Amino acid sequence: MVKYLKLFLVLFILPFSFYNLLKAQSQPATIKYGTLNMRALRYYPNATDANNIMEKVFENKRSNDYKRETFAQYNLYQKTSVDVVANKESLDQELKESQKKNNFSYKYLIQPFESWLEHARAPESYPNYLALTTLIFEDYKTIYEDNQKKRIGSLLHASRAEGLFESIGQQNIDYFLDEIFGDIDLYQNENEVMLLEFKSPLGDHAQDIYSYKLVGMKNVDGKSCYEIAFYCENMKQNAFAGYFYISSDGSFSLVEAKFTLNNPSSMNFLQHILITHTYHRVDGKMLPEKKECSVLMGDEIKGCILVERTTTFNHFSFTNPKIANIWENKNDPDYLKKPTTYWSGVRPMQLTPSQEQVGGLVKTATGSRSFGNIQKAILFLLGNHLALGGINGPVEIGPLTQFISYNDMEGLRLKLGGNTTTKLFNQWYLGGYAAIGTKDRRIKYRSDLMYSLHPRSQYIWEYPKKLISFTYVNDLNIPGQDLLTSNRDNIAYSFSHAATNNMSLQKIGLLTFENELSKGLSYKIGGQFKYDRPEGVVKYMQVQNTDTTHINSISTSEIQLSVRFCPGEKFIQARDKRVFIRRGDVELNLNHRIGIKGMLGSDYQYQITEFNGYKKFTLGNHGSLDLHLAAGKIWNQVPFPLLFIPEGNQSYIFENEGYNCMNFYEFTTDNYVSGNVNFMFNWSPFKLLNKKDKIKSSLGARTIYGPLSDNNNPALHPELFVFNEGVNPLGDTPYVEVNVGFSNIFKILRLEYSRRLTYLNSSEESGGHKVFKGSLLVSANFSF
Numbered sequence: 001m002v003k004y005l006k007l008f009l010v011l012f013i014l015p016f017s018f019y020n021l022l023k024a025q026s027q028p029a030t031i032k033y034g035t036l037n038m039r040a041l042r043y044y045p046n047a048t049d050a051n052n053i054m055e056k057v058f059e060n061k062r063s064n065d066y067k068r069e070t071f072a073q074y075n076l077y078q079k080t081s082v083d084v085v086a087n088k089e090s091l092d093q094e095l096k097e098s099q100k101k102n103n104f105s106y107k108y109l110i111q112p113f114e115s116w117l118e119h120a121r122a123p124e125s126y127p128n129y130l131a132l133t134t135l136i137f138e139d140y141k142t143i144y145e146d147n148q149k150k151r152i153g154s155l156l157h158a159s160r161a162e163g164l165f166e167s168i169g170q171q172n173i174d175y176f177l178d179e180i181f182g183d184i185d186l187y188q189n190e191n192e193v194m195l196l197e198f199k200s201p202l203g204d205h206a207q208d209i210y211s212y213k214l215v216g217m218k219n220v221d222g223k224s225c226y227e228i229a230f231y232c233e234n235m236k237q238n239a240f241a242g243y244f245y246i247s248s249d250g251s252f253s254l255v256e257a258k259f260t261l262n263n264p265s266s267m268n269f270l271q272h273i274l275i276t277h278t279y280h281r282v283d284g285k286m287l288p289e290k291k292e293c294s295v296l297m298g299d300e301i302k303g304c305i306l307v308e309r310t311t312t313f314n315h316f317s318f319t320n321p322k323i324a325n326i327w328e329n330k331n332d333p334d335y336l337k338k339p340t341t342y343w344s345g346v347r348p349m350q351l352t353p354s355q356e357q358v359g360g361l362v363k364t365a366t367g368s369r370s371f372g373n374i375q376k377a378i379l380f381l382l383g384n385h386l387a388l389g390g391i392n393g394p395v396e397i398g399p400l401t402q403f404i405s406y407n408d409m410e411g412l413r414l415k416l417g418g419n420t421t422t423k424l425f426n427q428w429y430l431g432g433y434a435a436i437g438t439k440d441r442r443i444k445y446r447s448d449l450m451y452s453l454h455p456r457s458q459y460i461w462e463y464p465k466k467l468i469s470f471t472y473v474n475d476l477n478i479p480g481q482d483l484l485t486s487n488r489d490n491i492a493y494s495f496s497h498a499a500t501n502n503m504s505l506q507k508i509g510l511l512t513f514e515n516e517l518s519k520g521l522s523y524k525i526g527g528q529f530k531y532d533r534p535e536g537v538v539k540y541m542q543v544q545n546t547d548t549t550h551i552n553s554i555s556t557s558e559i560q561l562s563v564r565f566c567p568g569e570k571f572i573q574a575r576d577k578r579v580f581i582r583r584g585d586v587e588l589n590l591n592h593r594i595g596i597k598g599m600l601g602s603d604y605q606y607q608i609t610e611f612n613g614y615k616k617f618t619l620g621n622h623g624s625l626d627l628h629l630a631a632g633k634i635w636n637q638v639p640f641p642l643l644f645i646p647e648g649n650q651s652y653i654f655e656n657e658g659y660n661c662m663n664f665y666e667f668t669t670d671n672y673v674s675g676n677v678n679f680m681f682n683w684s685p686f687k688l689l690n691k692k693d694k695i696k697s698s699l700g701a702r703t704i705y706g707p708l709s710d711n712n713n714p715a716l717h718p719e720l721f722v723f724n725e726g727v728n729p730l731g732d733t734p735y736v737e738v739n740v741g742f743s744n745i746f747k748i749l750r751l752e753y754s755r756r757l758t759y760l761n762s763s764e765e766s767g768g769h770k771v772f773k774g775s776l777l778v779s780a781n782f783s784f
Contacts, residue, residue: 023781036143050214050228051207057244057251061202063189064253065285069318076313077348080134080177081246081355081544082163083306086294089126105476112479113372119361120351130646133304133354134361135163137174140346144326152329157336158346162358164365166391168378169458170574179570179581181309184275186257187296193261195582197618198238201230209237212244220245221278233375236621236682242275250569253286256278271296271304273437288313328518337681383575387421394424403489406494408501409476409536410437413489419448422460427452429460435475437491447475469554471510476503476535479665480645483508496650497772502536502665502725504641512560519566520584526560532641537725538665544718551721557602561784562591582631587614595636606636621682623696628676637711644667646704646735654739654752654777659702661737661756661772669730672706684742696744698752705734717759733758743781750781 001211028161045665064071064614095114098106103387120132132406136162161170182193186337189203201210225245232239246252264270276292278389298304365371375391386397397418405413419431419757432447460467477483483506512526532542533553539550567585596607612630619625632644650663657676678700686693710731714720723729741752755774 011506022662036353047213047215047229048214048577050226053214053226053228053246053252054207055211056093057202057246057254058206060252063284064251064281066285066316066318067145067147069285070146070245071150071318071320071703072143072147073317073319073321074143075315076139076141076143076311076717077346078137078139078309078311079347079349080135080137080174080181080307080309081133081352082173082177083131083133083308083354084120085304085306086130086132088122088130091117091540091693093254099286108370112368115364116361116369119354119357121357121642123352123354125604131352131354132361132450133163133358134353134357135161135165135170135173136351136358137161137170137177138343138347140343142667144321144323146327151327154329155327156329156331156335158332158345159335160338160341163362164371165378166375168382169573172574173761174357175570176743177307177309180295180307184277184291186277187255187269193273194310195236197406197671198240198261198715199232201240201244201259209239215247216245220244223255224248225255230259230773232262234621237262238621240275247281251281253281253285265510271298282316287316310349312346373747385419385575392421392423394421395419396421399487401491402489405491406488407437407496407503408499409503410442411439413437415489417446420459422456425455427460436494442473446471446475459573459575462573464518465514466558467512467514469512474507477506478503479538479641480647490765492653493651495652497652497775498663499649500650500664505533505535507531509677520565520569522564524560524562527558528560529555529557531555534641534676536708537722538727540721542637542719542723543714543722548746551639554603554639555601556595556604556642557599558593558606559597560591562589563588566697583614583616585615595638595642604638604642606642607628608632608634608639621680622685623679623681626680628654628702629674631673634670634712637717638670640689640712640714640723640727641667641672641721643704643708643712644672644706646672646674650772652775652777654741654750654754654779656779659704659735659737660739660752660777661774662735663726663772665727667704667728667730667735669706669708670712671709672704672730674702674706676700676702680743686742694744694747695742696748697738698741698743699738700737700740703734703736704730733761748780750779752777752779 049265062068091522098110116132117130118404120130121131121317123131138158139156140158141154142157144155149391162175163170165173174423179192180194182234184190184193186200186202187377188200189205190197191200191309192198200206201211209232211233213229215229218225218227218431222561224247226248228242228244228246229242231241239262240259241255241262244254245256245258247255254277256279257275259275260273264273272294273296274292274294276290278289278291279286280289281287281715289312293308293309295307297306297307346678348665372391379391380386380400383396383398384401385396386400387393387396389395395418397416399417402417405415407413413435414437415435417431417433420429429448429450429452433446435444436442448469448471450467450469452460453468471484478486478488478500479502481488508528508530510528512524512525514522514524516522531553532555540554542549542551543710555781561607566589568581568582569587570582571578571580589610591610593606593608595606596602597610610632612628612631615627617625619626634643646662646667647655647658648664648666649658649660650664656678678698681697681699682696684693684697686712710716712720713729714722736745736757738757739752739754741750743750747752753774753776756772760771760773
């Protein structure tokens with residue numbers, strides 16, 4: 001996955017610095033929220049197989065399922081809360097010990113947050129614990145289902161979010177929690193929890209992997225039920241384990257299910273998870289009544305983060321609603337402004353004492369300087385910017401990690417940038433930077449002006465984008481990279497295994513309109529002017545017979561159109577970047593550029609088309625496979641600076657989509673096909689030494705094939721620029737590199753060794769430039 005998700009979890013716990021208070025000096029009772037005794041679940045001396053009962057359940061599940069009806073309409077209430085849970089005895093003891101020591105840890109990590117404990121409350125069922133609710137989300141909506149055409153719509157009547165971490169974005173947290181909990185339907189074949197697919201114990205062919213044991217009879221809400229334990233013998237299988245309570249009245253309908261993950265100890269961060277589903281039967285149809293899920297992350301003795309979600313269903317109807325535009329997700333105009341009295345009327349249960357105190361906690365925290373500093377740190381780590389005038393300041397400076405960097409052409413590069421925020425203008429954005437190198441002493445700069453057609457609450461780039469933007473930049477660029485989107489001056493890229501002496505000075509003006517539609521479809525149209533002048537060792541030269549003509553610069557003007565389709569993607573909006581929680585089921589991108597000769601001094605007429613696609617495949621319990629495919633073609637004759645330049649990587653940071661053993665400006669071509677495949681296995685050799693080890697192994701390969709056509713060969717067309725200083729056309733041999741490594745090291749680190757398999761001859765194939773054959777690279781990686 002993407003690198004900020006691990007950071008997100010760490011920061012989620014960081015503000016609760018009093019969490020360090022929970023270090024036990026004695027042996028306090030462990031937290032018992034949301035647990036099932038897995039050993040007892042698998043071992044019943046007198047239990048018999050329940051396969052005969054389960055056969056009846058499978059036979060009747062279609063007739064019991066309300067989704068056999070063509071239409072369904074119901075109201076849904078959902079509450080999600082995030083609590084810090086601590087043992088009272090351990091907490092009190094650690095507080096006293098810390099106060100006695102009065103050390104650095106107490107003064108700066110504990111004392112500033114002691115006042116938060118005034119808002120903690122003891123749960124009714126667990127009087128020996130304290131729960132501090134830090135976030136609560138509530139939604140109340142009407143759901144419409146067309147089960148015949150497999151479509152669904154919703155009308156959101158009310159939504160509420162209250163709590164801490166405004167700097168992260170409460171909507172971002174809500175999206176992330178949606179993916180943690182998933183939307184479990186036991187009658188589906190597979191369900192996703194914590195971004196992983198789990199086989200359902202009531203799905204098709206479930207008997208192939210699950211065992212079912214009849215424990216006995218039990219009365220559930222006045223109904224006599226078979227109590228059936230289910231589990232999977234294969235501990236490596238992503239499966240559930242728990243209890244079914246099946247009606248014994250002959251309908252064999254599911255009354256209640258209480259379950260957990262088959263092997264929760266195999267997942268990062270997770271301590272316990274407990275899921276409960278209850279149903280009731282009306283007119284021969286089994287209707288969901290309530291779904292509850294509790295997730296514990298942390299340490300049983302020291303303390304935990306408890307995340308709970310409760311969803312209730314009521315007011316079912318099975319007649320065609322016949323409402324216009326029903327199969328869309330719409331909101332009531334005032335859905336964010338419902339009063340307290342409204343929520344009291346629609347809540348099917350009361351808030352807990354701790355949840356009722358969340359407003360007081362927010363007031364206490366926002367008045368704390370220590371918490372304000374933590375909010376600023378979160379903004380910096382997630383957005384790489386620092387807000388001036390508080391976390392909701394009108395102006396911010398950044399990107400901070402690009403203020404100082406180094407490359408061979410500029411020497412030490414010093415950069416200063418900033419921009420306005422939505423707190424100053426909720427539809428306008430003005431930003432830019434200025435930079436200078438100690439070696440070239442040239443001023444480089446950029447300016448951005450954006451207008452959003454819709455007001456934005458936190459970032460101008462929030463979904464769905466409807467942005468008109470204009471950018472002008474005058475800066476050095478690495479060939480093969482997009483000057484407008486690359487972060488080549490990030491300090492982490494200052495360390496390079498090859499000289500960075502082949503850039504070009506570019507002046508770019510770009511005007512675009514970007515529009516994100518529903519169901520993962522978006523498009524961008526624009527016009528761009530570009531001035532390009534070589535500044536490094538590579539020169540633009542025409543050679544005819546013995547005459548050599550040096551070209552100082554080239555200019556292009558083009559119209560751009562790009563279309564993107566990526567249904568089902570979920571992400572966190574980290575300022576102008578989107579950190580994927582879940583990539584779409586498939587991601588398709590089509591780009592077409594039309595160069596117009598003569599417009600704004602453009603030197604060339606051309607058309608360029610590129611296509612790329614991405615698909616992720618799950619390999620059951622073994623891991624996953626990421627597949628990238630791309631292709632491109634230039635339809636006209638152009639000099640090599642306008643050809644496709646595969647993106648090389650000369651740093652020691654592993655790139656998922658670039659070529660990690662290829663130098664900058666090493667190859668060019670006018671048509672290509674490329675592929676990038678990476679396997680991530682839920683196993684590594686370290687498991688031979690420690691069965692509980694969670695390090696994963698990876699294996700990948702990437703290649704690009706595209707012999708330069710005769711149309712753009714300068715040996716056949718002397719009016720074209722000759723290749724020089726290590727620039728070479730791709731030949732008949734594909735460029736290939738492979739990588740092998742390990743991820744989930746310390747739950748975040750990924751180490752890869754990349755090795756180049758073709759074009760290994762430095763002297764003949766790269767103009768004497770050193771070929772980077774292989775190296776160890778590092779990156780961040782997150783997974784459950």
